[in-house]
Structures are given as C-alpha cells and as structure tokens.
Amino acid sequence: MKPADVFLAGLGCWLPDAYPASEAVAAGLYDATVFAESGLRGVLVAGSESPPEMAVRAARTALERSPRGPGSIGTVLHGATFFQGPEMWSPSAYIMRELGIAGAGGTEIRNGCNSMLTGVELAAGLLPYQSRSRPDILLTTADNFGSPLFNRWDSGPMGVIAADAASSVVVSREAGFARVEAVVSRVYPEFEAMARGDEPLFPPTGSAGRRIDTVERAQQFNERVREVAGTSVADGIAKACSETALAALDEAGVKPSELRWVLVPNGDEATTRNCVMEPLGLDVAQSQWEFGLGIGHASSSDQFIALDHLLRTGRLDAGDHVLLFGGAPGWSAVAVVLTITEQPSWT
Secondary structure, three states: OOOOOOEEEEEEEEOOOEEEHHHHHHOOOOOHHHHHHHOOOEEEOOOOOOHHHHHHHHHHHHHHHOOOOHHHEEEEEEEOOOOOOOOOOOHHHHHHHHHOOOOOEEEEEOOHHHHHHHHHHHHHHHHHHOOOOOOEEEEEEEEOOOEOOEOHHHOOOOOOOEOOEEEEEEEEOOOOOEEEEEEEEEEOHHHHHHHOOOOOOOOOHHHHOOOEOHHHHHHHHHHHOOEEOOEEHHHHHHHHHHHHHHHHHHHHOOOHHHEEEEEOOOOOHHHHHHHHHOOOOOOHHHHOHHHHOOOOEOHHHHHHHHHHHHHHOOOOOOOOEEEEEEEEOOOEEEEEEEEEOOOOOOO
C-alpha cells in the first residue's frame, strides 16, 4: 500500500521503571549465561498497572501533541498481545470513555507484536472515510506481562524478554511530523504452528489455567518441522522479514541506503542483523538495538518507543527516512516506511 496524505500527527509513550537484568539473575529469574551473552541491561515492569490504563496515559500524551486533540478523533483502534482485563469486555471502549471520546467508532486489534503497525495500515485505509468533523484516528497499544501463567524472563531467544509499556499515535490526513510513504504486510502461514506447538485449540490456554510457554511451543514446532520449503525454519523466517522490508521500500521508492534508521522489535543483536539489517546492506547500529537493551521487548510498542526516543533526542531531521518493521505469530511481517516532515514542537 502506498497511501496518499497519511501522517503521524501525535505520538505518546508510557514507560514504567526498568527492572535491572542483573537483579533478575541474582533472584534466580533470569539465566546467568543468557544474561552474559545477551547484554540485556533491564526490562520495563509495570507491576499492577492495567494495560488499558497504561494505554490511556500514552494516548493523553499523543493527543496533547496532536494539533486538534481528542475532539478530532473519529476512530480508536487498540492493539494488544496479552491479557487486557476481564474477558468478554472491550478495552477500546474503556480507553475512549477515559479520554472523553464519544460519537466515534472503535475496536481492538489482536495481531500480536504487529498490532500497532497493523493499526497504521488499517488507519491509512480508513482515513479517507472519516467524517469531516472527526477526521483523525487514534491508535493505542499496551501490554503487562505480569501473570502467574507467563514467565517474562524465559519468553524468547537471547535478549527477547517480554516488557511492559504503552504507546499511542494520532493518524491524520492533514499534516504531521512524519508522512507514511508505504505499508506492506504479509502472512506466512507455513510458520503458524511455531507459536502454537502442541497446544490444543480448545479449551483456550488462559481459561484452562495452563502455563503459556512460547519457547517450548517453538521447540516443539522445530522438532517436528526442521525445514519449510527446503530451508531451515530460521532461514525461512529471515527471508520473510527481509522480503517484506524490501517490498515496503520498493513501494515507497526509497533505497535501503537512504534510510536513517530501521526500528525493529527489541531482541538479540544476531537476529536483528541477520533478519533485517544485513539483507538491507545496513549496519546493525542503525537499528537502535542497543537502546532496546534497556527496555526489553515491549510487544507492539517497540518501534514507537524508539521513534519517540529519536525525536526527543534530536536524532531525526526533516527529510529523514525511517523503516518500522515487525514480526508476530501467524507468522506475520509488517513494514512501514516514514519520512520525517518536521521537528515536532514537543521535542
């Protein structure tokens, strides 16, 4: 998709304090060998803060930074990966009520760690049909992985440790600090079972009180399916990442060498390098990987936390191109190409 006149007009993040990785090792929560190899410094832990409350805080900042505020919002899209609160309940409606947004549409996006990037894609398609009195779309996402059913310190490969955070973006057709040049999303269903493993489809894991072990599921998949279409699972995932990112750049008419930054899920350096940076011919230092070592993998907020950080620290200028890339169970890949149009006043 190459949308016309789609801008990011406001951006907000809410980040709890980081729990030092060294303390997690001392407490027996985090494997000492993995800690030494990953370089992880800390992981954001929100304690008892609920994800919808976290999303409201991030959204208030995004709306304050947006020229028109909450009165311009015609649709609210809330993305989530983990439990949001009571089942059979609407977190997006809660967020709208807390923000005082009435007379607008809203729904929840459940696309794992790609939920916010998917939100950008959906917003780009919806914007031309928003009412004139409420032309903008608000995206929110938040997750708190503090649950007895889940061990955040053993949730993925080296450095991929689940973190708690919230982020929010106002998407507009009028103007903003960044223009959306292209969005490409693809699903690779041959890897669907990598996030399912041997888990039964019914009853649902949470309702049955079963522990959520994403590492074990991936191991079960890898033991059964060592190759997909004649290549290793790891190489297949890397190919999916690189071809999606390259397709988005081609759609945008931007060469990899013209990118100032590539913002990806926070994880280990090797995966970042092999899946995205080397195929683009770029140094891994352009990925904000080291910045992520103090955050952990904050679900679908990673790319927007990094974007906010770069803007606030003056490391982006008008005309710079930025690639936001994400991967999530499905297996889905989403790539968004931005051009910075101005230094926002809030930086």
